[in-house]
Amino acid sequence: MNEFFTKFCELEPAFIFSDIAALDPASGGSSVDAMPYPVALEQLGCTRITTLDIRADxxxxxxxxxxNWIPEQQYDLVITNPPYLIALEYIATAxxxxxxxxxxxxxxxxxxxxSIGRRAFWKDHMPLYCIVHAQRPRFNGKSDSxxxxxxxxxxxxxxxxxxxxxx
Ligand SMILES: C[S@@+](CC[C@H](N)C(=O)[O-])C[C@H]1O[C@@H](n2cnc3c(N)ncnc32)[C@H](O)[C@@H]1O
Known part of the structure; x- marks a missing residue:
C-alpha cells in the first residue's frame, strides 16, 4: 500500500491529496480492523474521504x-480493493x-x-499505470500466491x- 502511494506521488506530483475529495467504495474495516485506504489517505493529508461498504459491521x-448507489457528487479519486467477482462493475461505476x-x-x-471477456473493456479503458507489488500483499495474515x-x-x-x- 505505502509503496503504491509513494510511486503514485512521484508520477503525479500535481495531485495534492489535501485538496481532493476521495471515495473508497469498498472500505471494509470492522470493530478490530481499520479501513486501510482511508487511513493511508488521511496520512497523506486528505480530509474529504467518503467511505462506503455493503457490510453492516x-x-x-x-x-x-x-x-446501485447514487452519489451526490463526483470525486477526484476513487480508490479501493474491490470485491473480486464484481471488480469490472466496480471499475466502470468508479x-x-x-x-x-x-x-x-x-x-x-x-x-x-x-480473459477474453475483458478484452473489449481494455480497448476503451486502458489504465494509465499498472503498479505491480513485488511483495505479495497478505490478506488476513496470508498470501494467496x-x-x-x-x-x-x-x-x-x-x-x-x-x-x-x-x-
Ligand atoms: C476485498 S474487501 C476490501 C476491504 C478493504 N478495502 C481492504 O482493503 O481491506 C471488499 C469489500 O467490499 C465490500 N463489498 C462487497 N460487495 C459490495 C458492494 N456491492 N457494495 C459495497 N461494498 C461491497 C465487502 O463487504 C468488503 O468489505
Whole structure:
C-alpha cells in the first residue's frame, strides 16, 4: 500500500491529496480492523474521504451496494480493493463517479489483464499505470500466491499502452 502511494506521488506530483475529495467504495474495516485506504489517505493529508461498504459491521460511514448507489457528487479519486467477482462493475461505476482528469485506482490481481471477456473493456479503458507489488500483499495474515497490482485510470484519458512499474 505505502509503496503504491509513494510511486503514485512521484508520477503525479500535481495531485495534492489535501485538496481532493476521495471515495473508497469498498472500505471494509470492522470493530478490530481499520479501513486501510482511508487511513493511508488521511496520512497523506486528505480530509474529504467518503467511505462506503455493503457490510453492516464495516467502519464505512455509508452502508450501501456501491453498484446501485447514487452519489451526490463526483470525486477526484476513487480508490479501493474491490470485491473480486464484481471488480469490472466496480471499475466502470468508479469511472462514472470520478471527475474528468481524476483517478480511479483498484487493487487487482495482475492476471486481471487476461480473459477474453475483458478484452473489449481494455480497448476503451486502458489504465494509465499498472503498479505491480513485488511483495505479495497478505490478506488476513496470508498470501494467496498471486501477484497483485494497483491499476490506475485517468478519467477521460485512454492510452494505447499501460505504463508498468514494479515497486
Ligand atoms: C476485498 S474487501 C476490501 C476491504 C478493504 N478495502 C481492504 O482493503 O481491506 C471488499 C469489500 O467490499 C465490500 N463489498 C462487497 N460487495 C459490495 C458492494 N456491492 N457494495 C459495497 N461494498 C461491497 C465487502 O463487504 C468488503 O468489505
Amino acid at each position: 464495516s467502519r464505512a460511514s455509508i452502508k450501501a451496494d456501491y453498484i 469511472l462514472d463517479d470520478c471527475v474528468d482528469g481524476g483517478f480511479v485506482v483498484m487493487l487487482l490481481r495482475l492476471n486481471f489483464f487476461g 498471486v501477484e497483485y497490482c494497483h491499476m490506475v485510470w485517468k478519467k477521460g484519458f485512454n492510452p494505447d499502452n499501460t505504463k508498468l512499474f514494479i515497486v
